[in-house]
Amino acid sequence: MMAHWLRRNWPLLAAHVGGWYPLASLLLDAARQRLTANPIQYITLHTGKPALVLLVLCLACTPADHFFAVRPALRVRKLLGLYAFGYATLHFFIFAVIDYGLDVSQIMNIVAKKPYALVGFSALLALLPLALTSTRGWQRRLGSKWKQLHRLVYVAGLLAVVHYIWLVKSDVRQPLLWAAAVGALLLLRLRAASPLAAATRTWVRRQLTRVQ
Amino acid sequence: MQKIRSSEITSAAEYVAYQRTLSRRGLLGALAGVAGGVLAAACAPASGAVDAQPAATMAADPTMAPVPTSAGTVAAPAIAATPASVAANADELGDSFTERASVTGYNNYYEFSTDKEGVAPAAAGFAVDPWTVQVGGLVNKPATFDIGQLRRQFGEEERVYRLRCVEAWSMVIPWQGFQLSKLLEAVEPQGAAKYVRFETLLDPARMPGQQQAWYSWPYVEGLRLDEAMHSLTLLATGLYGSALLPQNGAPLRLVTPWKYGFKSIKAIVKIDLVAEQPTSLWMAAAPNEYGFYANVNPQVDHPRWSQASERRIGEFSRRPTLPFNGYADAVAGLYAGMDLQANF
Numbered sequence: 001m002m003a004h005w006l007r008r009n010w011p012l013l014a015a016h017v018g019g020w021y022p023l024a025s026l027l028l029d030a031a032r033q034r035l036t037a038n039p040i041q042y043i044t045l046h047t048g049k050p051a052l053v054l055l056v057l058c059l060a061c062t063p064a065d066h067f068f069a070v071r072p073a074l075r076v077r078k079l080l081g082l083y084a085f086g087y088a089t090l091h092f093f094i095f096a097v098i099d100y101g102l103d104v105s106q107i108m109n110i111v112a113k114k115p116y117a118l119v120g121f122s123a124l125l126a127l128l129p130l131a132l133t134s135t136r137g138w139q140r141r142l143g144s145k146w147k148q149l150h151r152l153v154y155v156a157g158l159l160a161v162v163h164y165i166w167l168v169k170s171d172v173r174q175p176l177l178w179a180a181a182v183g184a185l186l187l188l189r190l191r192a193a194s195p196l197a198a199a200t201r202t203w204v205r206r207q208l209t210r211v212q
Numbered sequence: 213m214q215k216i217r218s219s220e221i222t223s224a225a226e227y228v229a230y231q232r233t234l235s236r237r238g239l240l241g242a243l244a245g246v247a248g249g250v251l252a253a254a255c256a257p258a259s260g261a262v263d264a265q266p267a268a269t270m271a272a273d274p275t276m277a278p279v280p281t282s283a284g285t286v287a288a289p290a291i292a293a294t295p296a297s298v299a300a301n302a303d304e305l306g307d308s309f310t311e312r313a314s315v316t317g318y319n320n321y322y323e324f325s326t327d328k329e330g331v332a333p334a335a336a337g338f339a340v341d342p343w344t345v346q347v348g349g350l351v352n353k354p355a356t357f358d359i360g361q362l363r364r365q366f367g368e369e370e371r372v373y374r375l376r377c378v379e380a381w382s383m384v385i386p387w388q389g390f391q392l393s394k395l396l397e398a399v400e401p402q403g404a405a406k407y408v409r410f411e412t413l414l415d416p417a418r419m420p421g422q423q424q425a426w427y428s429w430p431y432v433e434g435l436r437l438d439e440a441m442h443s444l445t446l447l448a449t450g451l452y453g454s455a456l457l458p459q460n461g462a463p464l465r466l467v468t469p470w471k472y473g474f475k476s477i478k479a480i481v482k483i484d485l486v487a488e489q490p491t492s493l494w495m496a497a498a499p500n501e502y503g504f505y506a507n508v509n510p511q512v513d514h515p516r517w518s519q520a521s522e523r524r525i526g527e528f529s530r531r532p533t534l535p536f537n538g539y540a541d542a543v544a545g546l547y548a549g550m551d552l553q554a555n556f
Contacts, residue, residue, distance in 0.1 A: 036329050037318035037525045038381055101529055110518050166516050170497045171426050
């Protein structure tokens with residue numbers, strides 16, 4: 001029974017575990033007083049990074065299916081996107097409420113003057129309608145417009161990596177890697193890439209049947 | 213009555229810093245039941261040409277007129293190499309010292325690690341003895357000092373300074389060290405010397421961060437000669453009453469409390485007097501973001517983030533950042549007439 005459920009639903013389980021893991025490890029850090037001497041910065045960074053990682057994983061789902069015939073990826077795409085949105089919201093909440101104590105004038109000043117804050121905030125705003133319309137009901141109601149709307153996820157991904165690049169002091173190698181990942185995943189979705197996708201998918205399927 | 217030139221008069225903020233040392237000593241003295249007059253004498257510099265003031269008044273009234281000394285600088289009491297007393301545990305603005313564990317466990321020191329909590333473990337066991345510091349360039353008496361010799365020759369005094377990182381966090385740290393001016397006076401800068409250039413040890417085997425080619429190692433920093441000669445400018449050899457730990461820049465680091473933390477170069481092996489403005493590591497890495505002066509200034513934001521406020525390590529809410537990190541009275545004069553937006 002359990003084994004059967006697992007065989008069918010392991011992707012969902014993995015996505016939930018992956019989605020909760022960053023928060024759990026953050027809470028564990030807090031319990032063990034391991035949030036460093038600068039805890040607010042620590043929790044800010046450790047909610048921002050999971051948001052980006054989950055968003056990139058979410059963006060990778062469709063190409064994983066198209067190019068490598070990883071069907072289960074499609075079942076976790078929405079979940080990963082929602083978790084990413086959750087961490088992004090938490091990240092913003094920490095910035096606005098905990099770090100700046102809802103000091104609206106200071107926050108507005110920073111968002112208006114500092115491009116990194118504005119860009120990060122825009123990424124969150126881009127994710128918001130996607131989270132709100134992520135249900136089947138909204139998918140039905142919006143019809144073909146739903147798909148168009150949800151392309152915003154690439155805008156969010158690009159804004160998120162720019163936010164990351166502008167944040168680091170000087171060594172931008174890590175953020176550039178994430179930017180390259182988002183860029184590559186975006187390129188894989190272009191129409192020009194679809195013959196390549198079909199070819200690799202067929203090849204992968206053939207290999208799989210041969211193994212079986 | 214001895215005539216005092218205005219250049220010999222210590223500015224208010226310097227005096228307040230000086231007062232800190234005095235009042236702490238004053239408290240100790242009171243505990244020990246020592247009379248004020250004796251204390252005043254004890255606090256006088258070795259050269260002794262100080263107007264004697266009753267210690268009780270000095271300790272009680274930080275707003276009183278400065279005490280000029282024969283050297284024309286803030287005279288700090290001669291302190292032995294024994295751990296400094298930290299009875300008052302606060303800076304002259306009344307803000308408590310940052311916990312020692314944070315000061316020694318949360319460090320920006322890319323030679324060891326870019327992870328602030330990773331520096332202390334990575335730097336553990338970094339040998340700082342033997343250590344020599346080469347002082348040269350445009351000076352009459354270039355010399356190579358052994359670190360022990362530096363301590364013996366220039367002594368060690370306590371200075372409680374705020375440290376404001378360019379990343380918008382800050383600490384209050386009780387340092388021990390000696391004024392850079394003492395060392396510079398000893399090597400006799402020549403007339404052509406306009407700047408001081410500092411260099412950190414280059415040893416990628418012992419400083420693994422230097423194996424990363426992203427930055428142009430070694431770390432280099434610089435000060436204008438008048439900044440270097442300023443009485444607030446310290447070469448630190450210790451903090452919290454013990455010798456500097458490797459993660460804090462042992463055995464010798466610069467401390468310029470009115471500038472962003474990255475100016476206070478660590479593990480110094482070379483000090484040169486030069487004619488041209490040196491290019492620091494950060495200026496080379498991102499010239500539009502890190503300037504030569506790097507004075508703490510809430511009005512001049514980092515191009516990408518605000519410098520208007522900061523988080524004091526150990527505190528929950530942010531606090532406004534003070535011009536020149538609260539040392540404006542002492543140092544603003546150095547930059548009179550300069551455009552601080554352009555000279556960031």
